Amino acid sequence: MWDVAEELKAMLVFAEHRYYGESLPFGPSSFKDSKHLNFLTSEQALADFAELIKHLRKTIKGVKNQPFIALGGSYGGMLAAWFRMKYPHMVVGALAASAPIWQFENMVPCGVFLSIVTKDYKKSGSNCSRSIRKSWDAINRLVNKGTGLNWLSETLHLCSPLEDSDDVERLKDWISETWINLAMANYPYESNFLQPLPAWPIKVVCQYLENSNVNDTQLLKNIYKALNVYYNYSDQASCMNLSATATSSLGTQGWSYQACTEMVMPFCSNGINDMFEPHPWSLKEFSDDCYKQWHVRPRPSWIPTLYGGKNISSHTNIIFSNGELDPWMGGGVTSDITDTLVAIMIPEGAHHLDLRASNHFDPVSVLLARSLEVKYMKQWIQDFYDSQRKKY
Structure with a gap:
């Protein structure tokens, strides 16, 4: 992300997920009982990110009319994909690395x-x-x-x-x-x-x-x-x-x-x-x-209900990248769904290798994956500016 941000002249924003790190809504009592944990859900986290983008547009000079891209790996990758699905007006696209969005009820074999x-x-x-x-x-x-x-x-x-x-x-x-x-x-x-x-x-x-x-x-x-x-x-x-x-x-x-x-x-x-x-x-x-x-019971059908399960072809501009060495690949999107919902496979890649800093020992497959990801991002940014110009 650091390398790509420089190339795209972008600002990097790391948003901490509620209930993680220091973002504890009830301070030391946040994990006390299920009543205090009621607000720990992926949809609440996505709403936080939407509010954050609104706040950045308002408070940082020059950000108002700029495109945003969501990036994440693992659970963060799932959130990036779901954010683009749920708030398509907030981000122009998403890179979902090692994101097992199908590792849920009856979508892939449990083994x-x-x-x-x-x-x-x-x-x-x-x-x-x-x-x-x-x-x-x-x-x-x-x-x-x-x-x-x-x-x-x-x-x-x-x-x-x-x-x-x-x-x-x-x-x-x-x-x-x-x-x-x-x-x-x-x-x-x-x-x-x-x-x-x-x-x-x-x-x-x-x-x-x-x-x-x-x-x-x-x-x-x-x-x-x-x-x-x-x-x-x-x-x-x-x-x-x-x-x-x-x-x-x-x-x-x-x-x-x-x-x-x-x-x-x-x-x-x-x-x-x-x-x-x-x-x-x-x-x-x-x-x-x-x-x-x-003191809670799981809701196994809720995520597929909320985010569409395998029926996501109406969405656009999401890159799903997966390493073939990564066990989470089994629940990931590993082939293109449409022209803009694309899968990038990295044969020598483990868990979100493409998001890690570039390294002298990077295999060629991850270098190719990264350059392809940047190509798509540049396209999203270009499309955003083109549509802005048409407006005015």
Whole structure:
């Protein structure tokens, strides 16, 4: 965005989403209960952005008759696309990078996300995904031995020891989330999006998992070395903390509430098309967890109702970019819908690689994607000025 803003002589405005960062409507009480959280919705956030644009037009010299473009990645990308759909008079177009706007009820298979994660590991090492798939049963077998919990706690250098079967489930969830995060941040150069990581981190992880025909204890020692690439690349961690998988403040609290109300994304695994333990999608189980945590029940149909689901061809000027290494691609728009609702695919791209600053190690596919994105933006700006001239 920094490079493109300079090229287009644009002003960059970063708007903080309500309930994230410092934008807490009720201060420290904002997350107290569901009554205080009532105003945390995507549509309220979009209305904020519309108000902000009105405010900028009024208060900043020279902005009044200028075009605006919405940009975002991940949830921000979904908001960028939806903003153009809901407020087409406010922005001339949107770049929605890695935006899984179809990862909702009955629009894509619930297993697509984890099967893409698995493909990333398959590509990076011949037995890598097989070793990971085998590790779940290895953990279960070790836990059933008398000293298994202690051995696992020590071998994986856990900050707090495993005490019961609930802890073991937490451990497995934490390991799964680590493999997912590595797939999202599988960039061609060192980065610190979720954690400080080496270039192509999955390749580095898979070096430790090349041999899948080892006994349970050796396999889990190898798993520890692989996890260490994610949690201790900078050599700062003295132990593994099961309560955190990302160092950056991504606003997980706000997102957890949104996922429990309107952002209901079904995920499942079967252990055949993916390297994870089988876990079917259960709305009831999900709903009960949400009720336990937030005293709310999810509305799985609301997002498709609000934003049109797959029926969006009447909108214009939205670029959907997706990296083929990014698990979120499964819920994204990956082929053109019309001449102005276009999909750009980045074969070597992980999560919104195109939005990151340019880097010496950028693959050609992302350079091409960025130049195409700029081409579309220039067209939108040109069209805006042409229509302004016709008015006068």
